[in-house]
Amino acid sequence: MWLSLRIITPLFLLLGGVRGKDNVEKCKLVSESESAKKALLLLEPLTQENFTVAVEDGKEKYSYAFRVCGDVAGLTNAGLVQLKDGEKKVRIGNYNQTRVIGGSDWILLIYEGGEKYDSHCSKEARKAMIMISCSKDTKAKFSVVLEDRDKQEDCYYLFELDTSAVCPVIPSKLSAGSIFLIVVFCCLSVYILGGFLYQRLVVGAKGVEQFPNYAFWSEIGNLSADGCDFVCRSRGNREEPPTYRGVTTEPLEEEPEERDDHLLPM
Numbered sequence: 001m002w003l004s005l006r007i008i009t010p011l012f013l014l015l016g017g018v019r020g021k022d023n024v025e026k027c028k029l030v031s032e033s034e035s036a037k038k039a040l041l042l043l044e045p046l047t048q049e050n051f052t053v054a055v056e057d058g059k060e061k062y063s064y065a066f067r068v069c070g071d072v073a074g075l076t077n078a079g080l081v082q083l084k085d086g087e088k089k090v091r092i093g094n095y096n097q098t099r100v101i102g103g104s105d106w107i108l109l110i111y112e113g114g115e116k117y118d119s120h121c122s123k124e125a126r127k128a129m130i131m132i133s134c135s136k137d138t139k140a141k142f143s144v145v146l147e148d149r150d151k152q153e154d155c156y157y158l159f160e161l162d163t164s165a166v167c168p169v170i171p172s173k174l175s176a177g178s179i180f181l182i183v184v185f186c187c188l189s190v191y192i193l194g195g196f197l198y199q200r201l202v203v204g205a206k207g208v209e210q211f212p213n214y215a216f217w218s219e220i221g222n223l224s225a226d227g228c229d230f231v232c233r234s235r236g237n238r239e240e241p242p243t244y245r246g247v248t249t250e251p252l253e254e255e256p257e258e259r260d261d262h263l264l265p266m
Helices: 002-025 034-041 176-203 214-232
Strands: 050-057 060-067 078-084 088-102 106-113 128-134 141-148 156-163
Touching (some): 034 088, 050 141, 060 156, 078 128
Parallel strands (some): 128 156
Antiparallel strands (some): 050 060, 078 088, 106 128, 141 156
């Protein structure tokens, strides 16, 4: 049984990764490029979410449904759909006709090939432009900006989506040495505080003996002091080394010759 689980688990994870990759690959780029593919991959965390927003324009009430590289409102290849009166569906853009422009902290996602206008914009196909911007909030926010259709061509619907998925990764400014010092300081703090509480509450120590391993650190301190005293300080009882004294140039006085004649027997 355990062997089966060990085999099935990696296979499940592998299939999940392939599935996630397939989700973003459903978007077919009109013009493929490395920059567009790279920007599209950043939207992978959003492929499993559906975004909706309700709009009231005078007496009309309608809503928009949007999804990254996925069907919405039950329409095949439709990435953004307008819902009128809860029933009528207007295809605004298809994810199989996608354009992507990426910036430092934003991505412009464009869905083309929607339903044609009845009388506006020379009856060209509708187009949706979704400006996906970086936001530190964990919950994404989808909103409508405008529908630009008062011209002859190149009309579009503009939307905004604020999400943290496109926020750039800020590298850590701490060096390896700084991180090491922080870890050492934290460990030392835990050691001192935990040892102090243990000595006081469990052992019942008082005074300086509450410091953890007081005898050990005292011995190290004494040995360090002795070593410093031996190396750096001069001792008063050290013998003065012999010094060379030059020979005087003054003539020596002749000592009187001692006679020991009186010592001889007469």
